[in-house]
Amino acid sequence: MGKKVLVVGAVALGSKAACRLKRLEPDAEVLLIDQDxxxxxxxxxxxxxVSGDxxxxxxxxxxxxxMLRDERFFKDCKDIDVMTRTRVTAILRNEKQIKIEKADGTTSLLPYDQLVIGTGSRVRNLNIEGQELGGIYSVGSLRDAIAIKSAIASGQAGTAVVVGAGFIGLEMAEALGDMWGIETTVVEISDQIMPGFVGPELAKMAQSHMEEQGVAFRLGESVVRFEGEDGRVARVVTDQETLEADLVIIAAGIQPNGELAAAAGLEVGFNGGILVDERMRTTDPDIYAGGDCVLVPNAITGKPGYYPLxxxxxxxxRVxxxxxxxxxxxxxxxxxxxxxxxFETCLCGAGLTLKKALEEGFDAISVRMCQLxxxxxxxxxxxMYLELVVDRSTRQVLGxxxxxxxxxxxxxxxNAVAALLGRKPxxxxxxxxxxxxxxxxxxxxxxxNALGNVADNLLDGRMHPIGCEEFAEKWEEIKRGDVCLIDCRAKADAKVYEEKYPGIWKGIPQDELLGRLDELPEGKPLVLICNTGVRSYEAQLNLRAKGHRDNVTVFGGVAMLKNWGMDI
Amino acid sequence: MGKKVLVVGAVALGSKAACRLKRLEPDAEVLLIDQDxxxxxxxxxxxxxVSGDxxxxxxxxxxxxxMLRDERFFKDCKDIDVMTRTRVTAILRNEKQIKIEKADGTTSLLPYDQLVIGTGSRVRNLNIEGQELGGIYSVGSLRDAIAIKSAIASGQAGTAVVVGAGFIGLEMAEALGDMWGIETTVVEISDQIMPGFVGPELAKMAQSHMEEQGVAFRLGESVVRFEGEDGRVARVVTDQETLEADLVIIAAGIQPNGELAAAAGLEVGFNGGILVDERMRTTDPDIYAGGDCVLVPNAITGKPGYYPLxxxxxxxxRVxxxxxxxxxxxxxxxxxxxxxxxFETCLCGAGLTLKKALEEGFDAISVRMCQLxxxxxxxxxxxMYLELVVDRSTRQVLGxxxxxxxxxxxxxxxNAVAALLGRKPxxxxxxxxxxxxxxxxxxxxxxxNALGNVADNLLDGRMHPIGCEEFAEKWEEIKRGDVCLIDCRAKADAKVYEEKYPGIWKGIPQDELLGRLDELPEGKPLVLICNTGVRSYEAQLNLRAKGHRDNVTVFGGVAMLKNWGMDI
Structure with a gap:
C-alpha cells in the first residue's frame, strides 16, 4: 500500500500532478476530486x-x-481514482483529512498523507444589477462554454456585448463576430484593450485591426446595469450609453479560489491566491498548490504575482x-x-509593460519599432511591431x-527574449x-536585434524619438505651422504626402539632406519621418552632427502610425 | 579631420562596421574597399x-x-567612400598602411589609423579533374549566382548535380528542382545530409521529404572527376557511378580568407580563420576582423569555431x-x-549535435520526440520533430x-533554447x-517543455527508448520472432498493422495492458510502440512496475518512424 494523495481540482494542475506522481511512484494511491x-x-x-473551430x-x-479524459481514462490508463461532482468543504490539517460533500448532499471525511490544491479560479463577480438575466454568461468553465454555444447555435443572439477586453473577452469577440456573424461590442473600463499586458500603442494597433473586422469597442466605459425583457437580457447600460444586446459575455477578470486554503490557515496573498515556495508547497509542507489558485514570484520584480495560465x-x-x-x-x-x-494578427509579450515597470519603481522607458x-x-x-521595456540606469531589459x-x-x-528575461539581460x-x-x-x-540596437541608441542619447500618441499631438502643431515635418524617404514616396498636405509635409530624402540644409526652416523644431524609422534616424544623426538639435524622429515611422490608426 | 579607417571587404561585415562607425563618429574618414x-x-x-523567388x-x-547599396548610396547616405574592383595585397602594420591593386594593375599604399578585415570566405577548391569545364559553378558570390541563373534561364540545363548537401547545396537543389524543373541529384561525401548540423534521424527525415519532391541523393559518394563534351560538363563521375549532368553546382564547403591577415603576422586558427578577442580585435589592437574570415569561441565548448553566418x-x-x-x-x-x-519543411538547430558533443568529450546522449x-x-x-543533446552527468543541455x-x-x-544555451542550462x-x-x-x-521532460525521464532511468535506426535493426528481429512488438494504441489504430503483419504486430492498448499481461510472450524482449511515444512510455512504466524490464519504447513512435522513411 502506497501513500494516500488527494488532489482537489482535476483540470490542468491537479490532473498533471496526479499523473506525474503515479508515473514516478506507481504504488501511490491517488484520488482526484472535482466539483464539476x-x-x-x-x-x-x-x-x-464557441467559434466552431x-x-x-x-x-x-x-x-x-x-481519448476522452474522463473517470474511466484516469482509472484505466493512469490507475488514478476520480470523484466528480464533489466539493471539498474543509481541510482538517491536524487530522490530515478533508471534508467532502457530494452532489446528493452527503458528506464524509477522507484521510491524506499529502494533499494538492488545484482549485483554480472563478470569474470575478461584478455585482452588476441584472446580471442574473438569461443570455448573460461568463467563461469560467466548460459548462459555461457549452451553454453559450448552445444559445448561439439556436439562433438566440444577433447582438452581443462582451464585458472586458482581456484575452478571453477579445477571443470571444472574435468567435462571436467572425464565425457567427453576431454584431459584437466590447466594453472595457480601461482606456485600452489588453490592459496590463501590452502598452497603449500595440493595444490600439490590435484594436484598429479588430475594428476593421467588424468588432466595436467602447473603452473607458463601465457597465452600470443589464436590462432585460421576459427574463432575458436586452440592453447593456454603461456609464455613457445604452447598448442593445441579446447576448452578454462577462470576461472582466478572474480571481483565485484560495478560500479553502485560507480557511485551513494556509497563507494567502494580495488577491486571495495561495502562497507557495519554489517547490509549490504551501505553508503546510504536506500540502501543495498550483495553477490558477496560487501566487508565484515574478522573475523581474521578485514579488508574488498572479498568472492564471x-x-x-x-x-x-509536473513539479x-x-x-x-x-x-x-x-x-x-x-x-x-x-x-x-x-483575427489576422496577434498580441504577445513577456515581462513588464512600461506602465507596470514604472509602477514598480524602475527608471523605465520603452522603445518601439517595426521591421519585416x-x-x-x-x-x-x-x-512586425515590437516594444522593448528597459531600465535606463541599469540597461536591464524588463519586458x-x-x-x-x-x-x-x-x-x-x-519566446526567445522571454527565455532570457529572468536572467536580467x-x-x-x-x-x-x-x-x-x-x-x-x-x-x-x-x-x-534591431530592437536592442534602437534601445542602445536611445539610452546612449543618439536617438530622440517620439511615439504615435506624441506624433498625433505634434501633428496639430505641424498643421499650425509651429513644427516642420521632414519626410526622409525617396522622392516618390514623399510626393503623395506632399501633395496631400501642401506646405506641411516636406520631402527631403536623407541622402540629399546635408546638401539641402538651407531648405530647413530657421528656428523651427523638426519632426523627421520615413517609412519605418531607419532613414529618419540617419537623418537625425546627420542634422545633429551639424549642430541642429531641435528634431525628433518617429518610432516605426509612417508604417507604425498607419497601423496604429493615424489617419494621414 | 577625423581618423582614417579602412575597411577591407564590403559585403555584410565591412559595410555594417563602416556604417555603425559613421553613425557614432561622423567625423571619421571611412573607406570601404572590395575586390568585386x-x-x-x-x-x-x-x-x-537563382530559384526566381x-x-x-x-x-x-x-x-x-x-535603394541600391552601391558606391553612390554609401557616399550620399552614409558619407562613406567606396573603392570596388580593388584588391588589398598586403597590410604593412609597422607603417600602418595597406597596399592595394586596382583592376588596371596599378598599385598604391593607403594609410590607416584603424583597419577592419572583412575579407569573407571562398569556396573550397576541391581540385577535381575537369572542374574548369563550362557549366560548373560554385556559389561564392553574387557574380557566380548571376552566371548560374543566366545559364539556367537560357535553357542550358536539363540535369544537374549539386556537390555537397550542406545549406547552400540543399537550397540550390530546391531552387533547381522546384522552380526550374531540372532533374537534380545531390552528391554528398558524408553518409547524411547537413552533416555537422543535425543528427542522422532529422537528416533522413528532411532527405525523405526532398526525395518526395523529386531531388535524388547519393550519400557516402565522392566526386572523382567531371567529364565534358565541347568544353562543357556532361557527366559527374563519383567513386561509385557516373551521373549525367549539364549543370554542376559545387557547394562543398567554404574556407576563410585569412591569408591577408596571416601574411601580416596576425594570428590565425585551425582553418586559417583569423583569431579575434571578444571585441573583435585581432592580435593587433588597431586591426579588427569579423564575419566569414574569423574564428570565434563556441559558447558551449569555449573553443574557437568557424561560423560563416x-x-x-x-x-x-556593429560591435x-x-x-x-x-x-x-x-x-x-x-x-x-x-x-x-x-521545400515544405525546415531543418534548424543551435549548439552541438550528439556527434559533435561526443567528439568534444561530453558524456552526451540525445533524446528525440515529435509533437503537434x-x-x-x-x-x-x-x-514537429526535435532532438535535444544533453550531458548525462551534469544534465547540461548542449544542443x-x-x-x-x-x-x-x-x-x-x-531560437528560444538558443537564447539560453550559452548560459549552460x-x-x-x-x-x-x-x-x-x-x-x-x-x-x-x-x-x-515535453522534450525537456523526456530528457529528464531518460536521465533518471525511467524511460528506455530506441531511435529509428535501432528500430530498423530490431524490426528484423521482430520479423524473425525473436522480439515481440506491442502496439499500445487504441484497437482501431493497431488493427491496420496487425492485419498487415499477422503474428508480428500485436495490439494491446495501454489502458488494457495491466489486465492482459498473460498475453505477453514469456522471456521475449518487447518493443512498445504507439503514435508519438506518450502511451508506449506509460506502458513501459506499467510493465516495469510489474517487474518486466526487458522492453524498450520508440522515440516519437510510428509518426517518427514514418517521417524518417521507415516502410511499415
Whole structure:
C-alpha cells in the first residue's frame, strides 16, 4: 500500500500532478476530486469551441490521441481514482483529512498523507444589477462554454456585448463576430484593450485591426446595469450609453479560489491566491498548490504575482508530481509569457509593460519599432511591431511586447527574449541574441536585434524619438505651422504626402539632406519621418552632427502610425 | 579631420562596421574597399535569386526601402567612400598602411589609423579533374549566382548535380528542382545530409521529404572527376557511378580568407580563420576582423569555431563599429543557430549535435520526440520533430535540432533554447521554459517543455527508448520472432498493422495492458510502440512496475518512424 494523495481540482494542475506522481511512484494511491462533471479539459480552447473551430466540447477534454479524459481514462490508463461532482468543504490539517460533500448532499471525511490544491479560479463577480438575466454568461468553465454555444447555435443572439477586453473577452469577440456573424461590442473600463499586458500603442494597433473586422469597442466605459425583457437580457447600460444586446459575455477578470486554503490557515496573498515556495508547497509542507489558485514570484520584480495560465499550470503540476514523489523539482519565477490571436494578427509579450515597470519603481522607458519579419527581398513578408521595456540606469531589459501576423513569427521572437528575461539581460544581449537566419525566416539583422540596437541608441542619447500618441499631438502643431515635418524617404514616396498636405509635409530624402540644409526652416523644431524609422534616424544623426538639435524622429515611422490608426 | 579607417571587404561585415562607425563618429574618414564590383549584398539570398523567388540580383543588394547599396548610396547616405574592383595585397602594420591593386594593375599604399578585415570566405577548391569545364559553378558570390541563373534561364540545363548537401547545396537543389524543373541529384561525401548540423534521424527525415519532391541523393559518394563534351560538363563521375549532368553546382564547403591577415603576422586558427578577442580585435589592437574570415569561441565548448553566418557578420560588424568609435562592445560566444528551408519543411538547430558533443568529450546522449506544433484540438496543426543533446552527468543541455513545417514554429522553438544555451542550462530549465500559450500557437505543455521532460525521464532511468535506426535493426528481429512488438494504441489504430503483419504486430492498448499481461510472450524482449511515444512510455512504466524490464519504447513512435522513411 502506497501513500494516500488527494488532489482537489482535476483540470490542468491537479490532473498533471496526479499523473506525474503515479508515473514516478506507481504504488501511490491517488484520488482526484472535482466539483464539476467535466474534468481535465483545456480551458484555453473554449473560445475555439464557441467559434466552431473545435466542433465538440469533448475535444477539449480529449488527449491528442482522441481519448476522452474522463473517470474511466484516469482509472484505466493512469490507475488514478476520480470523484466528480464533489466539493471539498474543509481541510482538517491536524487530522490530515478533508471534508467532502457530494452532489446528493452527503458528506464524509477522507484521510491524506499529502494533499494538492488545484482549485483554480472563478470569474470575478461584478455585482452588476441584472446580471442574473438569461443570455448573460461568463467563461469560467466548460459548462459555461457549452451553454453559450448552445444559445448561439439556436439562433438566440444577433447582438452581443462582451464585458472586458482581456484575452478571453477579445477571443470571444472574435468567435462571436467572425464565425457567427453576431454584431459584437466590447466594453472595457480601461482606456485600452489588453490592459496590463501590452502598452497603449500595440493595444490600439490590435484594436484598429479588430475594428476593421467588424468588432466595436467602447473603452473607458463601465457597465452600470443589464436590462432585460421576459427574463432575458436586452440592453447593456454603461456609464455613457445604452447598448442593445441579446447576448452578454462577462470576461472582466478572474480571481483565485484560495478560500479553502485560507480557511485551513494556509497563507494567502494580495488577491486571495495561495502562497507557495519554489517547490509549490504551501505553508503546510504536506500540502501543495498550483495553477490558477496560487501566487508565484515574478522573475523581474521578485514579488508574488498572479498568472492564471494553462501552460504554467501544466508545468507546475509536473513539479508538484515530482515533489510528491520525493524528487526535489522547482518551478522558477515567472515572466508571464502570453499570446492571443486576434483575427489576422496577434498580441504577445513577456515581462513588464512600461506602465507596470514604472509602477514598480524602475527608471523605465520603452522603445518601439517595426521591421519585416523576414528578409526584405523574400517574396512573402509582413511587418512586425515590437516594444522593448528597459531600465535606463541599469540597461536591464524588463519586458517585451509585440504584434504581428497571426502566424508564429512574432510569438517566436517573444519566446526567445522571454527565455532570457529572468536572467536580467542587458540591452546589449538583445542586440546580440542569436536568431537562426535564412531569408524565408528572418532578416540578417533580426528585428529583435534591431530592437536592442534602437534601445542602445536611445539610452546612449543618439536617438530622440517620439511615439504615435506624441506624433498625433505634434501633428496639430505641424498643421499650425509651429513644427516642420521632414519626410526622409525617396522622392516618390514623399510626393503623395506632399501633395496631400501642401506646405506641411516636406520631402527631403536623407541622402540629399546635408546638401539641402538651407531648405530647413530657421528656428523651427523638426519632426523627421520615413517609412519605418531607419532613414529618419540617419537623418537625425546627420542634422545633429551639424549642430541642429531641435528634431525628433518617429518610432516605426509612417508604417507604425498607419497601423496604429493615424489617419494621414 | 577625423581618423582614417579602412575597411577591407564590403559585403555584410565591412559595410555594417563602416556604417555603425559613421553613425557614432561622423567625423571619421571611412573607406570601404572590395575586390568585386558587387558590394553589400545578402549572400544568403542567392538560392532565392537563382530559384526566381527574387527576380533581380539587385534586390539582394538593396535596402528594405529599395535603394541600391552601391558606391553612390554609401557616399550620399552614409558619407562613406567606396573603392570596388580593388584588391588589398598586403597590410604593412609597422607603417600602418595597406597596399592595394586596382583592376588596371596599378598599385598604391593607403594609410590607416584603424583597419577592419572583412575579407569573407571562398569556396573550397576541391581540385577535381575537369572542374574548369563550362557549366560548373560554385556559389561564392553574387557574380557566380548571376552566371548560374543566366545559364539556367537560357535553357542550358536539363540535369544537374549539386556537390555537397550542406545549406547552400540543399537550397540550390530546391531552387533547381522546384522552380526550374531540372532533374537534380545531390552528391554528398558524408553518409547524411547537413552533416555537422543535425543528427542522422532529422537528416533522413528532411532527405525523405526532398526525395518526395523529386531531388535524388547519393550519400557516402565522392566526386572523382567531371567529364565534358565541347568544353562543357556532361557527366559527374563519383567513386561509385557516373551521373549525367549539364549543370554542376559545387557547394562543398567554404574556407576563410585569412591569408591577408596571416601574411601580416596576425594570428590565425585551425582553418586559417583569423583569431579575434571578444571585441573583435585581432592580435593587433588597431586591426579588427569579423564575419566569414574569423574564428570565434563556441559558447558551449569555449573553443574557437568557424561560423560563416550572415546574421553573425551583421552583429559583429556593429560591435566593430562600436569599438572603432571607442564604445567597448563585445560579441558573445556563439551557439551557431541556423535554419534552412527545404521545400515544405525546415531543418534548424543551435549548439552541438550528439556527434559533435561526443567528439568534444561530453558524456552526451540525445533524446528525440515529435509533437503537434499547436493544441491538438486546434484545426490546423502539424507534427514537429526535435532532438535535444544533453550531458548525462551534469544534465547540461548542449544542443537542440529540429525539423517541422516551413513556417516559423520550429525555428521559434530553436531560437528560444538558443537564447539560453550559452548560459549552460540544465534539462530542468528546458522543462520549465516559458512559452506563450494559446491554442493557435502551441500546446499547454509546449513541445520544448515535453522534450525537456523526456530528457529528464531518460536521465533518471525511467524511460528506455530506441531511435529509428535501432528500430530498423530490431524490426528484423521482430520479423524473425525473436522480439515481440506491442502496439499500445487504441484497437482501431493497431488493427491496420496487425492485419498487415499477422503474428508480428500485436495490439494491446495501454489502458488494457495491466489486465492482459498473460498475453505477453514469456522471456521475449518487447518493443512498445504507439503514435508519438506518450502511451508506449506509460506502458513501459506499467510493465516495469510489474517487474518486466526487458522492453524498450520508440522515440516519437510510428509518426517518427514514418517521417524518417521507415516502410511499415
Amino acid at each position: 462533471e467535466h474534468i481535465s479539459y483545456g480551458g484555453c480552447g473554449i473560445p475555439y469551441y 473545435v466542433a465538440d466540447a469533448s475535444e477539449l477534454q480529449s488527449t491528442s490521441f482522441h 494553462g501552460s504554467l499550470s501544466n508545468r507546475q503540476g 508538484i508530481g515530482d515533489n510528491l514523489a520525493g524528487k526535489e523539482s522547482v518551478s522558477p519565477p515567472v515572466v508571464g509569457s502570453f499570446v492571443v490571436k486576434l 519579419d523576414r528578409a526584405h527581398f523574400y517574396p512573402t513578408k509582413e511587418l 517585451i511586447q509585440g504584434s504581428g501576423s497571426k502566424g508564429d513569427a512574432t510569438v517566436g521572437r517573444i 542587458k540591452v546589449e544581449e538583445i542586440s546580440n541574441l542569436e536568431f537562426a537566419y535564412s531569408p524565408p525566416f528572418s532578416s540578417a539583422m533580426d528585428i529583435v | 564590383e558587387h558590394i553589400s549584398y545578402g549572400g544568403c539570398g542567392i538560392p532565392y535569386y 527574387v527576380a533581380d540580383a539587385s534586390e539582394l543588394q538593396s535596402t528594405s526601402f529599395h 550572415g546574421s553573425l557578420s551583421n552583429r559583429q560588424g 566593430i563599429g562600436d569599438n572603432l568609435a571607442g564604445k567597448e562592445s563585445v560579441s558573445p560566444p556563439v551557439v551557431g543557430s541556423f535554419v534552412v528551408k527545404l 506544433d499547436r493544441a491538438h484540438f486546434y484545426p490546423t496543426k502539424e507534427l 537542440i535540432q529540429g525539423s517541422g513545417s516551413k513556417g516559423d514554429a520550429t525555428v521559434g522553438r530553436i 540544465k534539462v530542468e530549465e528546458i522543462s520549465n521554459l516559458e512559452f506563450a500559450y494559446s491554442p493557435p500557437f502551441s500546446s499547454a505543455m509546449d513541445i520544448v
